[in-house]
Amino acid sequence: MAKKKYCAPLVKAYKNSVFLNSQPARSIRILAEMIEPEVRCREHGITGTVVFFGSARTLSRKDALKNLREIEKKIKEAKKPSGSVLRKYDEARNDLNMSRYYEDARDLADKLAERFKKHDKKHGKIVISTGGGPGIMEAANLGAKKAGCESMGFNISLPMEQEPNIYQTRDLAFEFHYFFVRKFWFVNLAKAVIVFPGGFGTMDEFFELLTLTQTGKSRRDISIVLYGKEYWEDVVNFDNLIKWGTISREDLKLFKICSSVKEASEHLIKVLGK
Numbered sequence: 001m002a003k004k005k006y007c008a009p010l011v012k013a014y015k016n017s018v019f020l021n022s023q024p025a026r027s028i029r030i031l032a033e034m035i036e037p038e039v040r041c042r043e044h045g046i047t048g049t050v051v052f053f054g055s056a057r058t059l060s061r062k063d064a065l066k067n068l069r070e071i072e073k074k075i076k077e078a079k080k081p082s083g084s085v086l087r088k089y090d091e092a093r094n095d096l097n098m099s100r101y102y103e104d105a106r107d108l109a110d111k112l113a114e115r116f117k118k119h120d121k122k123h124g125k126i127v128i129s130t131g132g133g134p135g136i137m138e139a140a141n142l143g144a145k146k147a148g149c150e151s152m153g154f155n156i157s158l159p160m161e162q163e164p165n166i167y168q169t170r171d172l173a174f175e176f177h178y179f180f181v182r183k184f185w186f187v188n189l190a191k192a193v194i195v196f197p198g199g200f201g202t203m204d205e206f207f208e209l210l211t212l213t214q215t216g217k218s219r220r221d222i223s224i225v226l227y228g229k230e231y232w233e234d235v236v237n238f239d240n241l242i243k244w245g246t247i248s249r250e251d252l253k254l255f256k257i258c259s260s261v262k263e264a265s266e267h268l269i270k271v272l273g274k
Contacts, residue, residue: 033181037154037174041189044172047124049152049189050112050268052105053205054136054196054227055098060106064099068092101196101228102139108194108227108261109143109151115269117149126191126272127151131182132164132173136196141167154182183208192223192268195255197231213254223271224255225264232257 019025059067071089075081081089109128116126128144130137132153144151145167153168155175164173176182186193187209195206206226212218226232241247258264 030178030181033176033178034184037185040172040174044150045125046127046152046172046189048126048191049129050116050126050272051129051186051190051193052109052136052140052196053131053193053198053202054101054105054139055198055202056131056133056135056137057199058102058105058135058139058197059095059099060102060139061096061099064092064096068096098197101136101231104227104261105136105139105194105196106143106146108264109140110146111143111261111265112268113144113147113149113151115265117147125150127172129154129186129189130168131156131186131201132168134163134165136198138165138167141165154185156182187212187218187220187222190220190222191272192225194225194227194264194268196227197235210251210254214251223268225268226255226257227259227264229257229259 013019020028068089071085071092074085075089078085113128119126127150128140129152130140132141132155137153141151141153142165150169150172151167152172153164153174155164155173156179157175157177164175174185176185183205186205193209195202206224209218209222209224213222213224238247238252242249242252256267258267
């Protein structure tokens with residue numbers, strides 16, 4: 001009787017890691033990043049988020065003060081400080097000045113999370129959401145943890161800056177490859193977005209949200225807060241956009257500028273009905 005011959009075990013397409021990481025399978029990877037967060041959010045009963053945007057480079061006051069003291073010590077010990085040391089001193093002083101936004105983001109997230117915690121059963125679970133990294137994102141996740149609440153982190157894989165912070169709830173910490181899918185999830189559950197001082201990434205997120213709201217493409221009624229009047233009025237001249245006719249004065253009603261934790265929390269609690 002002839003001996004039967006068998007080939008090596010076959011691999012199903014959905015278990016083929018080489019194929020799944022190939023260019024032709026990009027649409028499958030995108031679909032996975034779209035669907036998986038929805039499943040986890042449903043499992044945790046999350047019905048809405050308050051999103052914190054802001055710079056990944058913003059330090060806590062404690063860390064900023066520590067850096068400044070170390071540079072001051074180097075300057076004091078050096079007979080003639082180099083130009084690079086003096087530049088680092090100026091940067092450290094600016095970091096200390098900007099650290100107030102870290103402290104405010106932490107305190108605002110704490111205050112909002114504590115408030116939402118009391119209304120979960122009646123209104124559904126609303127949690128603090130961030131990009132999951134350092135800086136303002138870390139501060140907001142820390143504030144939520146301080147209030148004893150869960151918080152989300154929509155992390156993105158980047159060659160620099162984006163290291164996941166330790167304060168986001170582990171089961172609600174997501175890792176994205178695609179920026180546009182990440183931004184979809186920022187908006188998809190958002191009831192409010194608070195935009196702290198930030199750079200290119202923060203500007204990108206803020207202006208895309210403004211565009212979606214202005215054009216009616218976002219079906220969600222999202223309250224947008226720009227935090228830090230001094231920063232935003234210096235960096236973005238909205239009045240000049242009106243002067244040149246590229247936006248209307250009515251467009252300024254799409255967001256509210258706040259400069260204190262009290263002002264921002266009272267506004268958001270009012271508009272969210274919490």
